[in-house]
Amino acid sequence: MALLEVEELTVRLATARGPADAVRGVSFSLDRGQTLGLTGESGSGKSMTALAVIALLPEGARATGRVLLNGEDLLAASERRLCAVRGNRIGMIFQEPMTALDPLHSVVRQVAEPLRLHRGLSAGAARAEALRLLDRVRLADAHRSAAAYPHQLSGGQRQRVLIASALACGPDLLVADEPTTALDATTQSEILDLIAELVDEDGMALMLISHDLGVMAQNVTRTLVMYGGSIVESGPTEAVFSRLAHPYTRGLHAARPRLGVGRGKRLAAIPGTVPEIADLPPGCPFAGRCPLTIAACSAAIPPPLPVGPGHAARCIRLEAALTLPKAAD
Amino acid sequence: MFLATLIGASVVIFVVLEVLPGNAAQTMLGPDATPQTVAALAHKLGLDRPPVERYVSWIAGLAHGDFGLSYAYGTPIADLIENGLAVSLPLALLAMLLTTALALGLGILAAAHHRRLGDLGAMTLSQVGIAVPNFWLAILLILFFAVRLRWFAAGGFPGWDAGVGPALKALVLPAVALAAVQAAILTRVIRAAVLDVMREDFVRTARAKGLSRAAVLWRHVLRNALIPVVTIMGLQFANLVAGTVVVENVFYLPGLGRLVFQSIANRDGVVVRDAIMLLVVMVVAVNFLIDILYLVIDPRLRARR
Numbered sequence: 001m002a003l004l005e006v007e008e009l010t011v012r013l014a015t016a017r018g019p020a021d022a023v024r025g026v027s028f029s030l031d032r033g034q035t036l037g038l039t040g041e042s043g044s045g046k047s048m049t050a051l052a053v054i055a056l057l058p059e060g061a062r063a064t065g066r067v068l069l070n071g072e073d074l075l076a077a078s079e080r081r082l083c084a085v086r087g088n089r090i091g092m093i094f095q096e097p098m099t100a101l102d103p104l105h106s107v108v109r110q111v112a113e114p115l116r117l118h119r120g121l122s123a124g125a126a127r128a129e130a131l132r133l134l135d136r137v138r139l140a141d142a143h144r145s146a147a148a149y150p151h152q153l154s155g156g157q158r159q160r161v162l163i164a165s166a167l168a169c170g171p172d173l174l175v176a177d178e179p180t181t182a183l184d185a186t187t188q189s190e191i192l193d194l195i196a197e198l199v200d201e202d203g204m205a206l207m208l209i210s211h212d213l214g215v216m217a218q219n220v221t222r223t224l225v226m227y228g229g230s231i232v233e234s235g236p237t238e239a240v241f242s243r244l245a246h247p248y249t250r251g252l253h254a255a256r257p258r259l260g261v262g263r264g265k266r267l268a269a270i271p272g273t274v275p276e277i278a279d280l281p282p283g284c285p286f287a288g289r290c291p292l293t294i295a296a297c298s299a300a301i302p303p304p305l306p307v308g309p310g311h312a313a314r315c316i317r318l319e320a321a322l323t324l325p326k327a328a329d
Numbered sequence: 330m331f332l333a334t335l336i337g338a339s340v341v342i343f344v345v346l347e348v349l350p351g352n353a354a355q356t357m358l359g360p361d362a363t364p365q366t367v368a369a370l371a372h373k374l375g376l377d378r379p380p381v382e383r384y385v386s387w388i389a390g391l392a393h394g395d396f397g398l399s400y401a402y403g404t405p406i407a408d409l410i411e412n413g414l415a416v417s418l419p420l421a422l423l424a425m426l427l428t429t430a431l432a433l434g435l436g437i438l439a440a441a442h443h444r445r446l447g448d449l450g451a452m453t454l455s456q457v458g459i460a461v462p463n464f465w466l467a468i469l470l471i472l473f474f475a476v477r478l479r480w481f482a483a484g485g486f487p488g489w490d491a492g493v494g495p496a497l498k499a500l501v502l503p504a505v506a507l508a509a510v511q512a513a514i515l516t517r518v519i520r521a522a523v524l525d526v527m528r529e530d531f532v533r534t535a536r537a538k539g540l541s542r543a544a545v546l547w548r549h550v551l552r553n554a555l556i557p558v559v560t561i562m563g564l565q566f567a568n569l570v571a572g573t574v575v576v577e578n579v580f581y582l583p584g585l586g587r588l589v590f591q592s593i594a595n596r597d598g599v600v601v602r603d604a605i606m607l608l609v610v611m612v613v614a615v616n617f618l619i620d621i622l623y624l625v626i627d628p629r630l631r632a633r634r
Binding site for chain 1: 529537549553628
């Protein structure tokens with residue numbers, strides 16, 4: 001039994017234009033010690049998938065399917081049970097370190113909070129443990145900064161504090177939703193290295209969400225590419241990036257900014273925009289923007305077709321797609 | 330800063346009383362008095378001195394703690410104010426306490442049940458509370474609780490000598506009448522502030538740590554929501570003090586508000602200006618306390634000092 005098994009997860013949101021599915025039948029599994037990445041444009045459903053895993057979907061959202069953590073279906077669990085799982089078995093880090101900490105509580109208190117809650121530690125013991133954690137995430141001058149308030153720390157330091165609090169209870173799974181998107185490039189790689197190191201040391205599973213293909217390539221062993229709420233391609237990260245089987249993955253890869261390449265040229269862009277979830281076509285969600293679209297694409301959502309070992313893409317024109325020219329590296 | 334506010338307020342009070350028609354000497358002697366006797370009394374009271382001189386001697390007196398004598402009663406103003414304060418201060422505190430308790434309860438209930446029945450109920454109640462003027466509510470309270478149910482006296486104040494229980498009991502209905510509007514307003518402020526904070530990222534972080542909705546509300550949301558709420562409470566205290574004038578008259582309470590009202594009728598300007606000056610000092614003091622409270626609540630403000 002895998003640590004996390006997501007089966008046919010669908011998340012329906014109440015939008016201004018009526019109910020619409022932000023996540024459509026997503027399935028994947030993740031085991032201890034494994035790292036998994038979810039990538040795709042904004043609106044692809046990757047963050048909704050992450051929030052469904054920790055059962056913190058926004059008000060008005062309804063999830064169906066199954067999210068099994070150690071065999072227990074979190075979608076069917078009581079709120080009381082979920083509170084015992086969140087922050088304890090699953091830790092989560094969010095995108096905006098600047099606003100993700102309570103401005104009125106000291107740093108050490110915020111790291112100690114899950115320890116008091118889940119482990120029932122006394123104030124003193126939780127504080128001592130929190131200090132140890134802040135040391136471990138290498139918060140600069142940890143013993144002095146511990147008493148500081150969030151506004152006194154930089155973005156990178158705040159993200160370290162958030163990592164410390166997410167890992168406080170030694171979770172089985174760490175969910176990191178765009179953990180470095182709001183940070184500058186140097187800090188970004190420091191934080192990602194720190195996460196990789198801690199995940200490795202504790203033998204946790206990591207679910208990393210990022211729109212940045214470079215972040216995927218360097219940090220996760222398996223990559224899921226999401227578009228329009230479904231997984232359009234999944235496989236070992238190396239295989240996904242070397243074959244770029246789905247036309248969407250290929251487009252995303254061509255559109256990434258690179259240093260020194262094609263100086264003075266415009267970045268390649270995927271024509272069109274991501275459709276709103278209420279406008280998603282009945283068939284392949286990418287049909288409207290894909291150069292290979294044929295009539296059959298719009299008939300039904302394509303099934304995952306095998307590309308290689310553990311590697312699949314939801315594209316009925318897979319053979320044609322694999323011969324499309326790749327962007328020069 | 331506070332001194333400037335006080336001096337500004339004293340000038341406004343003095344000028345307004347200056348331009349008020351009628352004078353104490355005329356009112357005291359009645360409409361039949363000859364101009365000579367009125368002028369003689371006015372001279373005796375010092376009313377014929379130039380305004381600037383009277384202003385300066387008023388402020389100099391206040392600075393020495395000397396409030397002077399009432400024109401109308403000839404008694405020390407300090408005693409009149411002290412007696413009024415013994416009623417008005419407990420009344421204002423009781424009303425503020427009621428306001429806070431009611432508004433916190435209803436506001437948090439409404440926010441926690443956002444767009445559900447509890448929210449609708451609290452908001453309806455608040456709408457009614459805002460719409461009802463306090464003097465009318467005061468009369469309704471008297472009719473129902475004093476005349477019909479006979480739980481409370483219809484008005485008057487037994488004095489603190491009669492014991493704390495009876496004295497407080499006489500203040501309950503007036504405090505309710507004063508608090509209703511303020512609580513209705515504050516309920517909306519608290520609801521909006523709590524809802525605002527609940528949308529913040531750190532609330533989601535706290536939930537991701539495993540805190541229940543209720544725990545997040547108590548430990549993180551409320552304290553953050555307190556900042557705008559405390560600001561409004563400071564402003565409300567001023568409204569409450571002003572409201573005592575009306576409510577004390579409806580309930581025949583010998584408070585500061587009633588003293589001001591009667592002194593205006595008597596053209597007893599020296600009492601009016603001292604009493605109002607005292608109200609100004611109270612409002613300024615409360616707002617000073619609130620500024621200190623900000624520092625206690627928010628570490629970001631402490632750093633800026």
